[in-house]
Amino acid sequence: MAIFSVYVVNKAGGLIYQLDSYAPRAEAEKTFSYPLDLLLKLHDERVLVAFGQRDGIRVGHAVLAINGKDVNGKYTADGKEGSSGIEMLETDTFKLHCFQTLTGIKFVVLADPRQAGIDSLLRKIYEIYSDFALKNPFYSLEMPIRCELFDQNLKLALEVAEKAGTFGPGS
Amino acid sequence: MYGMLFSIRSFVSKMSPLDMKDGFLAFQTSRYKLHYYETPTGIKVVMNTDLGVGPIRDVLHHIYSALYVELVVKNPLCPLGQTVQSELFRSRLDSYIRSLPFFSARAG
Numbered sequence: 001m002a003i004f005s006v007y008v009v010n011k012a013g014g015l016i017y018q019l020d021s022y023a024p025r026a027e028a029e030k031t032f033s034y035p036l037d038l039l040l041k042l043h044d045e046r047v048l049v050a051f052g053q054r055d056g057i058r059v060g061h062a063v064l065a066i067n068g069k070d071v072n073g074k075y076t077a078d079g080k081e082g083s084s085g086i087e088m089l090e091t092d093t094f095k096l097h098c099f100q101t102l103t104g105i106k107f108v109v110l111a112d113p114r115q116a117g118i119d120s121l122l123r124k125i126y127e128i129y130s131d132f133a134l135k136n137p138f139y140s141l142e143m144p145i146r147c148e149l150f151d152q153n154l155k156l157a158l159e160v161a162e163k164a165g166t167f168g169p170g171s
Numbered sequence: 172m173y174g175m176l177f178s179i180r181s182f183v184s185k186m187s188p189l190d191m192k193d194g195f196l197a198f199q200t201s202r203y204k205l206h207y208y209e210t211p212t213g214i215k216v217v218m219n220t221d222l223g224v225g226p227i228r229d230v231l232h233h234i235y236s237a238l239y240v241e242l243v244v245k246n247p248l249c250p251l252g253q254t255v256q257s258e259l260f261r262s263r264l265d266s267y268i269r270s271l272p273f274f275s276a277r278a279g
Binding site for chain 2: 083084085086087088089090091092093094096110
């Protein structure tokens with residue numbers, strides 16, 4: 001913790017590597033509960049105070065922990081970002097479910113609002129995608145999926161989900 | 172926020188397989204749920220809650236009809252269309268929210 005920075009300089013004098021690790025000297029550390037009197041902003045991978053001042057915490061101070069869980073930049077210590085994208089959108093005629101994979105592929109399902117079991121259906125579709133689209137040597141990533149086996153298995157999974165899930169009239 | 176809600180509303184009206192009556196109601200992420208209610212006059216009531224909260228359309232309707240209409244629209248000193256400055260509206264709204272069954276004192 002007593003090491004502040006590392007710089008690597010080549011023969012010509014150019015900087016080829018830089019590492020700054022300032023240990024936060026915690027000159028003032030305070031715990032607040034909601035509502036906050038401070039305005040926070042994301043800056044340089046850390047959440048800093050942008051406006052407002054209270055009990056010695058001024059502009060430039062960084063958020064260290066939330067509800068007891070340590071904060072690492074803009075993520076909590078267990079790796080989850082502040083909030084995910086929209087996972088479910090509800091209207092009076094349909095419910096839209098969205099599942100985003102770690103690689104950025106989004107699976108979107110529109111269903112009846114009363115239909116249950118969509119979360120497992122989304123994961124099942126992900127499984128079918130990885131089995132019949134990704135493992136297909138003739139399929140290129142990010143391209144439209146034209147794999148027969150993918151269509152067939154997807155329709156089968158939909159039938160299973162419809163039979164098992166819905167609690168509305170007519171199935 | 173208005174842009175996001177407008178885009179979501181037009182997206183919902185295009186995607187809907189059946190004819191819609193109320194339109195977009197709510198969306199949720201892994202951390203919060205946003206509830207939406209719009210009146211025919213274009214007033215939009217938005218509430219962000221925890222994930223465990225169910226449909227609260229009637230709550231938002233009550234906020235509009237019993238609080239906004241009564242205390243802001245019918246108030247000759249409140250100019251419509253601008254930020255609501257009324258302290259009475261603020262305090263009544265605050266006590267109404269605190270009285271709701273899903274409002275937890277733990278949140279402060």
